[in-house]
Amino acid sequence: MGGAVLPLRRYRRGGPVDRALSIAELRAMALHRLPAIAAEYLEGGAEEEVSLQANRAAFDRLRFRPRLAEGAQGGQGFPYVIAPTGLNGLYWRGADMALARAAAAAGVPFTQSTVSNVRLEEIAAVPGIDHWFQLYLFSQMAMVEQLLARAAGAGVRTLVVTVDANTFGNREWNTRLYAAEARPSFAARLDVLRHPRWLAQVYRHGLPGFPNIAEWLGEGAGDLLQASQWLRCNIAPTVRWEELAQVRRLWSGRMLVKGIGHVADARRAMALGADGVVLGNHGGRQLDGAVSGMDLLAETREALGEKAMVLVEGGIRRGTDLLKAQRLGADAAMGGRATLYGVAVAGEAGAARALAILRQEYERSQILLGDGDVV
Numbered sequence: 001m002g003g004a005v006l007p008l009r010r011y012r013r014g015g016p017v018d019r020a021l022s023i024a025e026l027r028a029m030a031l032h033r034l035p036a037i038a039a040e041y042l043e044g045g046a047e048e049e050v051s052l053q054a055n056r057a058a059f060d061r062l063r064f065r066p067r068l069a070e071g072a073q074g075g076q077g078f079p080y081v082i083a084p085t086g087l088n089g090l091y092w093r094g095a096d097m098a099l100a101r102a103a104a105a106a107g108v109p110f111t112q113s114t115v116s117n118v119r120l121e122e123i124a125a126v127p128g129i130d131h132w133f134q135l136y137l138f139s140q141m142a143m144v145e146q147l148l149a150r151a152a153g154a155g156v157r158t159l160v161v162t163v164d165a166n167t168f169g170n171r172e173w174n175t176r177l178y179a180a181e182a183r184p185s186f187a188a189r190l191d192v193l194r195h196p197r198w199l200a201q202v203y204r205h206g207l208p209g210f211p212n213i214a215e216w217l218g219e220g221a222g223d224l225l226q227a228s229q230w231l232r233c234n235i236a237p238t239v240r241w242e243e244l245a246q247v248r249r250l251w252s253g254r255m256l257v258k259g260i261g262h263v264a265d266a267r268r269a270m271a272l273g274a275d276g277v278v279l280g281n282h283g284g285r286q287l288d289g290a291v292s293g294m295d296l297l298a299e300t301r302e303a304l305g306e307k308a309m310v311l312v313e314g315g316i317r318r319g320t321d322l323l324k325a326q327r328l329g330a331d332a333a334m335g336g337r338a339t340l341y342g343v344a345v346a347g348e349a350g351a352a353r354a355l356a357i358l359r360q361e362y363e364r365s366q367i368l369l370g371d372g373d374v375v
């Protein structure tokens with residue numbers, strides 16, 4: 001990475017977003033633009049951030065063994081899916097729309113979080129969108145049923161059921177920025193004042209709400225503190241297989257189970273009728289020390305066979321990461337932070353830049369690898 005060893009080796013922190021040459025550079029720009037309360041929410045992992053770092057290490061450990069190619073290279077599409085992330089409106093006003101539009105233009109699926117800040121129907125109306133919906137399993141099945149009906153009505157064909165976030169992860173660095181729940185500390189508020197562009201673009205309009213579950217939140221819908229307390233109480237504290245089976249019965253489209261951390265659970269998810277799994281640890285934000293999706297990938301592909309959809313999430317920052325995931329058996333990789341950095345810098349143009357960087361890197365490294373493999 002761009003250490004400061006050689007003179008002038010440093011990332012840009014501002015300027016036009018299209019000058020960013022890598023996701024790391026977009027990250028530097030994003031962290032410069034965002035106040036700590038937004039940057040920490042985007043970036044942080046749980047506790048010691050062991051899983052967060054392990055996600056990167058899992059890619060860095062792998063090596064390519066390039067070989068000359070027999071035939072023409074490339075043309076295998078771009079195996080990337082934008083992962084569901086909640087509270088995107090914290091970085092850019094209407095960030096979910098920006099991501100959805102950039103995804104549609106790039107021909108990659110966009111996964112909308114249950115706790116996104118834009119209504120399902122608005123995302124569904126983006127021309128050309130491949131709209132995926134991520135579901136949290138709420139304690140009230142009636143709520144799940146209603147969300148599924150709405151998603152189906154809006155034309156969503158792929159449902160992603162998240163099973164690794166049934167209680168909030170312990171992100172202490174985030175908690176330290178608050179004097180009390182949803183009340184930033186004095187230092188954090190001072191830091192916000194040092195970010196006038198963010199204040200004008202995001203905060204001036206009020207913090208974003210959760211319109212897809214608004215009617216369940218009732219009067220607390222517009223208040224981040226009340227909404228987060230409500231979520232704490234109403235997301236089912238443990239996800240049971242029976243509930244997943246129930247969702248399977250209610251949803252006739254494609255269903256992926258996200259947050260699988262063991263090959264035995266990948267098998268079980270398939271046995272109850274899932275079409276595939278997303279391996280990973282929620283970008284290192286939930287159970288610290290949980291294994292990386294990449295470390296389970298080859299074994300899971302072997303266990304599930306070719307028909308299952310196997311995706312992996314966590315730590316994608318380069319096209320080479322996508323190539324490694326694909327060559328080890330993934331149909332695609334899901335990325336959260338990479339496009340969020342872009343959005344935080346420049347909305348839709350920033351998300352588009354992140355996708356363009358990843359695609360160019362992926363295509364170039366595919367040619368360089370030729371018929372080689374990954375060890």
Ligand SMILES: Cc1cc2nc3c(=O)[nH]c(=O)nc-3n(C[C@H](O)[C@H](O)[C@H](O)COP(=O)(O)O)c2cc1C
Pocket residue numbers: 041042043055083084085086113114115134162258280281282283284285313314315316334335336337338
């Ligand atoms: C800020 C943030 C919010 C997230 N919110 C959700 C969410 O609402 N639902 C969900 O299933 N996963 C959520 N995730 C996890 C992502 O879907 C994805 O698994 C993770 O970001 C992948 O790691 P990466 O950020 O290193 O690419 C969130 C991740 C981040 C960074």
